[in-house]
Amino acid sequence: MNQNCNIPDHETDVEFLCTNEYCKDFRIFCFKCLQNEKHNTHIKDVQKIKDYGREQINRSDEDLVQDLEKMIDQIFHLFFTFKEELKFGYQISEEELNGLNLIQLNDLLCSKIKFRKEKQSLIQAIQKNAENMIETMYTGLNEFTQQQYDRPGKKVKQEIKTLKFDLIDQIQDQQINSFIFNQDGSLMVGGYESSKIQVFNFKKGQLKMIQQLNFHKKSIYCQYFMKKTNEFLSGSCDKSISISYLNNDQKWDLKQRLEGHQGGINCLVMNKNEDLLISSSDDMLIKFWTKENELWECSQTIGGHSSFVSCISLNESGNSLISCSKDSQILIHQYDQVQKMWILGQTIRIKQWGRRLCFINDIIFAFQPEKKEQMHIYHLDNVEQLFVKTQEVLVGVGSERKKNRSCFWFFPQQYVQSKQIILNKNGCCVNLIKKDSNNDFVTIQSIDFQTKAIFGRMTDDGEYLITWDDRSGSIQIRQFIE
Template identity: 35%
Template structure:
């Protein structure tokens, strides 16, 4: 087990902007340029312009019938998508960010949307999961006037699917939920081909969140557990539980919708568990190994350290991390404050 450690010499996040918000914000997203912020407020979406020390509201959108549960910018910033408790996904154009345009409603799920993500390199795929036990894959179809359609549905889960993550190459997707299963899905070699379940992993506890660390390693957070599980791919290309990282939040009621996020540039994982946000730094640089706790698997060295833990004293915590890892944005029910925290160096 990798224990909880603290080192003030490691980079961490410190609050720079706060905004009072009384209404619950299940979903938050920031564009790749760190200039615009999306915040869900019940059934509508607020769009803010980000300045150095303040946020300015520039638009409010109300198209969903129930609470917005998921928001995601495309990497090019041209589009963003929203998912809701009403089971619908909506695609928006950001050609005029202060007049975001409704483009298409995705109809297919029958229960609330848990998570939405896009392929990280080529914007040709949207993946969604839902309380209807399904995972759906969407793509644009030339023959349908460039409309996005669901070309595949995976129904291997037997209960609510809470979390999905896609690897850096965009070739593999993992999922977790209430049924104590992790699915590893892979796409056939042709880009237009369907996805298949490559591996089904039985786990001891249900979980809301999981996340790729690289193309061969992912982490899974069992609900309210003291351990964050690390899975690595073995020589047979199957994922096995390798080690645990000790995290805070054990035995505390945990609420979903704040998904684990890993930033490849800064090698930082943001992982919610109970009342706590555990910020974990990974490093595979041998020269800096003295700062990190090491585990070894199949000639693969991974160094990990918990560099900051934030206690919100409440389980209703939602947020996101900017694409470059520069900003951590959170909202929690106890303080009713949106906080924008900036990546700091503390030597």
């Protein structure tokens, strides 16, 4: 290594390094440092730099991997043995059972009851230890990932490293399942678990409630604020969609109620012209609504999913619709210009179902599998004209005491074009993921709310992030900071 020692009067190239973990001296040094008794208390940990190459590092890593593989093999062996004992322990044939007297039958029954109690206790202990091990591995993975981004020589753009949302205000409120903003971000509408809707003025991160609406009988699940008119839509557990408008008295009023779904409304999207409304529901159906004489009517209904439709998303051109469900399928429907209807174009079968997906543009969409620490990116293949998975992005899952509770609904993925950021709720975390010019994605911030019951949205310009969670019981307002 042709670099001088950092001690000025030595004026010679460094030759040695020290690997002792407790060493407090500078680890890269020259022969004169050795002569001055540097590192002499742990000389066995001193090596020549030229001997400390990639092979030694790899051998050390390989040893760790081999140790890990041995532990995994041992765990699998013990698991299999334990499972067989649980399945066949205390089993007795009918012939043996008939040969027992009453005292022996009583003893057998007592043993079985004791065995069942001990089995339950042991399984709970194993489950607790397994959860601790999984949490330790998640923590380690996150630390390794952070070290990858922080290590010298890693080319991470400075603007990506400094992007984040900072908490600026917190307001106690009842549970809000859905947030929407008008186009300029001056109005926010909250859809509540209690079925009410509240309209707020929103200015410089400050909220002021101006009107309460009661157009639904049950919880609000989703909303959509139109960009071309002063109207917004709300979908409810009561199976209806309400369209609200700003009347001549500058009050929000009910314009039309859409009915037709046989289950709660989970998602609402519109095309850019806002002449097509698409809704998905617990009834496993997707409905397309078009305007006739200023009133919305259902023009087509499609199935395909065998469970509730958790999320839908429309591409930029408005001719491709993706949907996901608990049936472990992503369906992609295309609009047929000749037949003037939506037709299934592709079915993607996935190992783990998810609640959230969204188009980034016409050829890319993101999908979040349930309880996974990776978000999947799909690209449209130019040759086959089919979407294929091309990337897995590491995202935060977060931590919660109620570890077995499933993820919550009503927080759709959102892509903000101006910031090129995906908002992705996953488990207890809200993740902000940046897309670069090469269509690569990296998580720039993970906010751990320590609860899965989180609901929220960004303003359309990406300047503010609004959430409600059941741990704080409050609306939290975060501002984009560069």
